[in-house]
Amino acid sequence: MTEARSSVVIEELCKRFDGPDGEPFAAVNGISLTIEPGTLTAFVGPDGAGKTTLMRMMAGLLQPDSGSLHVLGIDLNEDPQAVQNRISYMPQRFGLYEDLSVQENLDLYADLHGVPQDVRQERFARLLHMTDLARFTDRPAGKLSGGMKQKLGLACTLVRVPDLLLLDEPSVGVDPLSRRDLWEIIEQLIEDEGLSVIVSTTYMDEAGRCDHVFVLNRGTLLAEGTPDALRRRAHGLTYMVTPRDGVPARDLQARLIDAPDLVVDAVPAGGQVHFIRQPESDETRLKDLLSDCEPQRREEELEDAFMLLLHQHDAPDEDATTPPPLASQDVAGPAAEHGDGPVIFVRDLVRRFGDFTAVANTSFDVQRGEIFGLLGPNGAGKTTTFRMLCGLLPASSGELQVAGVNLRTARSAARARIGYVAQKFALYSNLSVYENLDFFGGAYGLRGSKRRKRVDEIIQQFDLDPSAQSGNLPLGYKQRLAMAAGLLHEPEILFLDEPTSGIDPLARRAFWRTITALSQAGVTVVVTTHFMEEAEYCDRIAIQDAGRLLAIGTPRQVREESGLDGGHMNEAFIAIVEKARAEEGQAREAA
Template sequence: MSFIVQAQGISKTFAAPAGGRLHALREVSLQARAGQLTALVGPDGAGKTTLMRLLAALLAPDAGRLAVLGHELGQGGARQPQAVQSRISYMPQRFGLYEDLSVQENLDLYADLHGVPPAVRGARYARLLEMTGLARFTGRPAGKLSGGMKQKLGLACTLVRSPDLLLLDEPSVGVDPLSRRDLWAIVQQLVEAEGLSVIVSTAYMDEAARCAQVFVLHQGRVLAQGAPQSLREKAAGLTCTAWPPAGQPPRQLQARLIDARRLIADAVPAGGAVRYIRQPHASAADVAALLQGAATQPRPAGLEDAFMLLLRQHEDGAQAGEGAAAEAAAKPVVAQAAAEVAANVAAKERPAIAVRDLVRRFGGFTAVASTSFEVARGEIFGLLGPNGAGKTTTFRMLCGLLPATSGQLEVAGLNLRTARAQARGRIGYVSQKFALYGNLSARENLEFFGGAYGLRGRELSRRVSESLAEFGLDGSAPSGLLPGGYKQRLAMAAALIHRPQILFLDEPTSGIDPLARRAFWRAITALAQGGVTVIVTTHFMEEAEYCDRIAIQDAGRLLALGTPQQVRQLAGGAPDMDSAFIAIVEQARASASETEANSGKEKSRWRLFH
């Protein structure tokens, strides 16, 4: 089998904002085979996107040899970028759809740009529209599509010509489990039916596990490589499941385990239990003492287990002398935010949020339909649903950013119809997309938002410094140039700087790697333990396991409400939240389709007899 990519010792640097050079890639060597799926995984800032842009001939390496599809892309006179670009299709993280154009017009535009002959377009369009499920929406403007449908259209536009190599840079970021499943079905169909060669970067380890070859990048270097099975073996014999005592949220056991870095490499809630990886050197007696009597059972190692073990071992080796200082720095902001909430909230028996018959319409379209729920103080409440389900609309109403068409909304004990500005002072909000000022530094952003919430002088300076230390941020770094995970850290720091009673997180971990997600949720758990109420939307179903209760929405309607265990039971005893989510949404859609079909029959019958 031939190689479509051959890289030997390639390096790439960029000018750093504060001066000097930023090493994005350091002597990377790899080979990708034709007709296979190849995955690039790694934490934020590992160099995945830089490598993808080199493979797409959009950048040139500073050193080393790089050949793509047999064409040289290294430095010197032999470089052949056009020869590569004419044979590949590249879908970057932010694919450039034209939102004012329809689905069909976007396809036509990209076909024109790639010189696709008119004679072959009809058959190509028909196949792409069938695979993506967009055939019924060809006249709809791209801007009116849900996030998942936009990603499918982006993939269709990328494939309007038949490439020899498809490059996908995190194609499923911000996409719900149903749409993510559909996207991968399309990609795998192309690989199996056409022998298409695909290189994909991803933050989802279950996606990487579908690939023939996986490269783990970290700090610009290849940390490990191999088939998923060979990588899994690195964690063999180290992985277990633990069950917390009855009545205790799994996140409490998970927090205790993940804090014990000397003994535990990783821990994450799953299916009402906690999956953990012990460090290879950890003694059975020390781990048993840490578990405090929790029942345990060995389990097979997964690719994410191997990934987390590799990263933890690498970081522990690099930061051996920094752990205590980092841990000490991480305590003030979360602890003080929780303490202030506990001191300031008097009417603890009242819910933090009360929603009754909430409705929001946009013209003739109902985005949220008669939704009701309550959230207790100190509760972590998850709002889940497919792209376009109405989650963000609900969030914006709860934050006072969007008025409700009808219904009652109380947030932090205040009626949003009569005290919206006052309520905003008691909440923090992290949006789906980076919403801070990209031309300001991290410190300047925190100073601005702290000042907007009334902080002044020494108190503002103290909180800014603590926030930078807790979230591991360089205060002088330009915000707009930060990697995705660091942008989310900064957004979180800005949302917490005024010590809010309620924290709204709208897909806060979208596009960030498992390592960053663990750190993010450890901070959320600490906030909830101190009495801060957290409302979160997410497309990572494993994150629903951190929640006390979850609600699942689709088409603006509430489909399920309860603890993670209750929701899994509602889905017929599903083993995990991913399966439960898909089952509940698909069942509701099938029921709605049947009702609609029956309604159509009744209307036809009425017309016949009247």
């Protein structure tokens, strides 16, 4: 039978849930697909595409409403336990026991999966070596960096050798170095053990490493094929253009994505803008839109095909996918009161936790209206730096001024002039969108009719449903609501802590379109991110590791410093961090 030869066979599979409004919706709607054994397969798609629901059904954790699902030749409706005995599943939020050590977590999961004692030692040694966690077996899981936690989660998932491994967005929230390490582990497992792996991901470069890719949207299967076959769907439609001197690439990018009848998608890249033209776009209007900058053909990428497929599928709802740009008068704030000097001034900043130095002698400035990116591996000290800049954490020593206020002596005065969006959704899930914004408006000191007017304005600007319960919003809309709350009091400076972690390329485009509008209106933006392509939106970036500032400058200057001027920011980031770590290791050996 076909089911015996294939890892997964799905026919007309459906799964429905009750929506926030009580109306049922199809999370998976009539999907049929086949996955061959010994392959690395990717599910890609925006938030709400059905990727996680599909994986949970394959793991036997959800019962389909209709259709058939065979995993490893077994009908999941008839014998889900037989499937669960032969697969391993790593969900997005893998359940590590943070008060247990690395070794104790491995022991616990081996006990849960009934791994025989006589094979554990060899299995543990191999997993610890592959994940580079052998030095940390006694460390509590709660004290690991984000990347190390993901690697430990993968190791715990693999304490037994499965016939099929399911990974639901395993690299969300980890830096490029940790992402690379995770994928090296996955590919090594496939090569050494012939493992079949299915992974869902929001990273198109990860999907490009797979044998086969399935593109999902709103519960349906849009397309499938090898990365090369899918990439060719965008052939002849992909271009790059260099903005005129002095024009930020993000400003030209914003102009392009604001013309969906001419341009499918656009992103800043290496000081240029990469865009996809609509197949039937008007040549004259496109030339006017580009302000006589001459576009050049470029080779299509998998993300180009992905965005083309999504826009074609979402065409009737095109206007609803991107929040309207913010008007200058709505966000400019009191910036003109404070002159043209740096809005953030940092000199010899240090933060210690006991004997541990999280940030060491860091110095930089941020200019008014600038978008400044703070990048670094997990555990590099960037979040500590970020929290000190926001006034949420006092510095151990050094000088720190934000919006003209000394943060070491007047943190509350500075906080009144800044907005903050946390990495994790920090609003009240049981309140409606309007109730959340009304509450935070009061917390920021807005009163009476002024508060009501401002809440109404921000709801309109961010295209939010005021009656929707916040906890039931899709991830992209939660992020949009969190930003709206941070902008209620019209701050001079907006701090964004990994705001796009876990959201798809469509939502990231919408997010950065809004950030560009804020910058054009004079708001200063400081952002941390693990998406290196987002560094291209920044005027300048700083790279930290082990509490030290390794590089600072424009994206082009940082690429030049890495020796990879023509390369991707991902490679430049890895090169700078690895060079600094090698030099640090040599210095320790010499000492």
